[in-house]
Amino acid sequence: MSLKKKKKEGPSTEQTLCSWDARWQEQDYLDLIPFNYTACPEGFSRITGIAVITKEKIICYEQGQRCREIGLASADGCLLLADGGAVRIVLCRGEERFTVAVADLKYKERYGAFVQALTRYIEEGIYQRPGILRERVCPRCGRPYRPGSNSCVRCGGKKKQLAWLFTLFKPMIPGLILSLFLFLAISAVGLIAPMLSEKMVDGYLKNPEAGRSDLLPYLLVVLAMFGCTALSRGLSALRSVISSKLGAKAAYRLRAAVFEKIQQLSLAGVNRRTAGELMQRVTDDAAVLKNFLTGDLGSIVEQISTFLAIGVILIVSDIQNDTPLFLLVFLPAIPAMVLMYMFNRRIRRIYRTQWMVSSKASTLLHDIFSGIRVVKAFGREKDEIVKYEKAIYGVKRVQKRNELFWAIFSPMLNTLMTMGEFFVLFFVGNAILKGDMTLGEMTKLTAYAAMLYGPLRSMAFIPRRILRATTSLSKIYDLMVDDDILPHKKDAESRMLEGHVTFKDVSFGYEVGKPVLKHVDLEIHPGEMIGIVGRSGVGKSTLINLVMRLYDTEEGQVLLDGVDIKDLSPDTLRAGVGAVLQETFLFAGTIKDNIAYAKPNATAEEVIAAAKVAGAHEFIMRQKDGYDTYVGEKGFTLSGGERQRIAIARAILLDPKILILDEATSALDTETEKQIQDALQKLIAGRTTLAIAHRLSTLRNATRLIVLDDHGIAEQGTHEELMQNKNGIYYGLVMAQRQMSSKK
Amino acid sequence: MQSVFDIAGITPLDCKNSRIAAEGDFPVLYRLEGQKEERVGCFEAKRAFPFEKEDEYIVLLSEEGKDLGFIRALSERSEQERAILERELSRRYFMPVITGIQKVTERFAFSYWKVKTTSGDLEFSVKDTYRSLIHLGKRIIVTDADGNRYDIPDVTALDRDSRKKIDIYLW
Structure with missing residues (x-):
């Protein structure tokens, strides 16, 4: 298969450079930047180019020709331009700009790393070659990984995948074997029936005297036929019971394994995939695999064994009787199978287009209904009707076309497929007329011939079923081997935290080349309340995410009580750090469950106490069912303020030494915010608190304010101290907010 | 006012x-x-x-x-x-213009394209193909897995063979 061909790897950048200019030695340059675009009147044209970074300058080669040099001595910065049709590394020297390298967007991440390295070189004089970036392309076949995965679905070792599946399903293997055996047994029983018909026709019907004189053997044959049917039905029932049990078990094991793995992944690992993608793996892919193991696999074995058994029976009888029955059935079916194979693409396309257009129409419908208020408010009903009519007209057109195709194609195919039956009939009839064959034999052989069509028909579908199952297996396996897990030290001790937080030269970014925090140093003492202030996107939430260890730092350390956060046991961390977030998520369950989420073993009294401190007790008791009031998926029955108070109660119940408030009250009206602030005030006392708030007045009790700007801490001090600096960011922010509120 | x-x-x-x-x-x-x-x-x-x-x-x-x-x-x-x-x-807004399509295969929700463009013969992969095509009447813009874009100014002007290779995406 051409797809399996290993992609030839081209020469490395170093080798190419040497072939262009043999004078270059590894130690002469700091790094090489490959590029593949050069400017031309139409935009860019494709070339092969290398930019050589040396200590003093950057030398660019295009198609083997040395074409430009840019001095690094007076350079004062380096930019990455990446939101157009190409990525560009640009060197800045005062107001001047120089293009270092241009390439297509495949190079985006790599260029980001180059720019980072170059910037550091320009600023600090140290050049560190960017590490090998996580390639998004399979090194073996050159195909890109699916979004969020780290291995190739095609090349990802089928053997390893099967081994994993084997260990997962080990306890189920006897059951699986039994079910396979039953599949075989059913098909074997099915083979007996035609033999009995032969016996009946030849032994008794053709020769009524024999039947009349001795009724018992005749009755036995009839009973045997009944027995066959009964046995086959009974075995089928047994198989169904076993299969469904196995299926349920398999689905359970798969889903549990996949879900457990997802829960272990770091937030970054989870965020790389969409919620839909993850849901699909837990539900759909697991279901495909389950169906294959408990259903498809068995029926494939059954079909193949039936085909082989009947084939052998027919061929043996052909040899004995010198007849060509097997070929008569098989040969005419070949063109039908070829036709089916040829039309496979077309058929798939038909399913696909039908699915596409109808899903488009239903998406549109969903869209219109969700936005019905907007539609009504702007009086656009008629336009929406036109839009929807157009969509369903498309569905109608596709459906009509497809049904026409089916209406013609499927009878044609069936006729072609079963044409052999008539050949058999003709041939066998001829043999009977000549006296070469008995009527009973004819009954048997035509029955067998007819039975051959089932397997023949299913042959066309078997490859696709196997492919689908292996795809799902690969997708699940890919998740199972994802190593994006925040590692926990095995022997990490559990301890009580005091609330000392230290950032030691911490750098962090969610994407390569886009640092959010750079070289941050911060010391927070137990019991301090720190307000974190700054523009949106400046890294406030990132800072607290690191304290909660939702992510690990790239460089530097986050220490709690002097211990690296990576060395703390998960229990220590979870018991010691509590958070009230802006987005309050209430899980489906009772109010009590939601408050006790972080401490499921809390007593009823503890829950009530926490709710009281959070100012939630009263409104909870106003509900009909008190603490057992059921709240829906998003807690829709509660108002924003009420939900927020439940979230605060959740944090209070945990009684953490380090408290994190991320815009805990920003979504609330002023009145409610004040009430909640009072509740929070009680909570903050004596705890290390890190609070983010846009409304600066919320932070008036902070012992220290930290102003973030430009990837780091720009200012810090008390409110009064910061207000001294009339040119400071904080002063500007406060003034802007005062103006806003006085305008109100 | x-x-x-x-x-x-x-x-x-x-x-x-x-x-x-x-x-x-x-x-x-x-x-x-x-x-x-x-x-x-x-x-x-x-x-x-x-x-x-x-x-x-x-x-x-x-x-x-x-x-x-x-x-x-x-x-x-x-x-x-x-x-x-x-x-x-x-x-x-640089985009190679696709002048002919030699091969499109689909595997595991990715499609792999082999095309002739104004920038020479190119191979690229597209993830989630249906959502990666922007339909502008007869004009189609393809975005590959890396974010590079390719222009088909007029699908109807493509030769029959090329068009057949992508017509399942044209709905």
Whole structure:
């Protein structure tokens, strides 16, 4: 298969450079930047180019020709331009700009790393070659990984995948074997029936005297036929019971394994995939695999064994009787199978287009209904009707076309497929007329011939079923081997935290080349309340995410009580750090469950106490069912303020030494915010608190304010101290907010 | 009552209040006030309506991404300035034009394309193909897994074989 061909790897950048200019030695340059675009009147044209970074300058080669040099001595910065049709590394020297390298967007991440390295070189004089970036392309076949995965679905070792599946399903293997055996047994029983018909026709019907004189053997044959049917039905029932049990078990094991793995992944690992993608793996892919193991696999074995058994029976009888029955059935079916194979693409396309257009129409419908208020408010009903009519007209057109195709194609195919039956009939009839064959034999052989069509028909579908199952297996396996897990030290001790937080030269970014925090140093003492202030996107939430260890730092350390956060046991961390977030998520369950989420073993009294401190007790008791009031998926029955108070109660119940408030009250009206602030005030006392708030007045009790700007801490001090600096960011922010509120 | 335009404070960059020059590979904006000329700096040109109005409403952004104003139509500017802007736009919106499709195979929700383009023969992969195609009447823009775009200015003008390879995506 051409797809399996290993992609030839081209020469490395170093080798190419040497072939262009043999004078270059590894130690002469700091790094090489490959590029593949050069400017031309139409935009860019494709070339092969290398930019050589040396200590003093950057030398660019295009198609083997040395074409430009840019001095690094007076350079004062380096930019990455990446939101157009190409990525560009640009060197800045005062107001001047120089293009270092241009390439297509495949190079985006790599260029980001180059720019980072170059910037550091320009600023600090140290050049560190960017590490090998996580390639998004399979090194073996050159195909890109699916979004969020780290291995190739095609090349990802089928053997390893099967081994994993084997260990997962080990306890189920006897059951699986039994079910396979039953599949075989059913098909074997099915083979007996035609033999009995032969016996009946030849032994008794053709020769009524024999039947009349001795009724018992005749009755036995009839009973045997009944027995066959009964046995086959009974075995089928047994198989169904076993299969469904196995299926349920398999689905359970798969889903549990996949879900457990997802829960272990770091937030970054989870965020790389969409919620839909993850849901699909837990539900759909697991279901495909389950169906294959408990259903498809068995029926494939059954079909193949039936085909082989009947084939052998027919061929043996052909040899004995010198007849060509097997070929008569098989040969005419070949063109039908070829036709089916040829039309496979077309058929798939038909399913696909039908699915596409109808899903488009239903998406549109969903869209219109969700936005019905907007539609009504702007009086656009008629336009929406036109839009929807157009969509369903498309569905109608596709459906009509497809049904026409089916209406013609499927009878044609069936006729072609079963044409052999008539050949058999003709041939066998001829043999009977000549006296070469008995009527009973004819009954048997035509029955067998007819039975051959089932397997023949299913042959066309078997490859696709196997492919689908292996795809799902690969997708699940890919998740199972994802190593994006925040590692926990095995022997990490559990301890009580005091609330000392230290950032030691911490750098962090969610994407390569886009640092959010750079070289941050911060010391927070137990019991301090720190307000974190700054523009949106400046890294406030990132800072607290690191304290909660939702992510690990790239460089530097986050220490709690002097211990690296990576060395703390998960229990220590979870018991010691509590958070009230802006987005309050209430899980489906009772109010009590939601408050006790972080401490499921809390007593009823503890829950009530926490709710009281959070100012939630009263409104909870106003509900009909008190603490057992059921709240829906998003807690829709509660108002924003009420939900927020439940979230605060959740944090209070945990009684953490380090408290994190991320815009805990920003979504609330002023009145409610004040009430909640009072509740929070009680909570903050004596705890290390890190609070983010846009409304600066919320932070008036902070012992220290930290102003973030430009990837780091720009200012810090008390409110009064910061207000001294009339040119400071904080002063500007406060003034802007005062103006806003006085305008109100 | 003030009109929306007054509130927005939109004053297009025209020949009276601005000048565009090129410094090496990069375009630079100068603001004019009477006789005075002030260098604003390098800019990036971006179309406000890249699909519908290619030569109108060209927004200029500073290197930091700040809005510097917009040019209502390229035709308003001098020939020299227009050339600079057009060069800039042709780079920002650079897309190889697909002239023929040799092969499209689909595997595991990715499609793998082998095409002839104005930039030579190319191979690329597209993830989630249906959502990666932008349909603009007869024109189709394909975005590959890395974010590179490819232009098919008129699908109906492609040869029959090429069109057949992608017609399942054309719904």
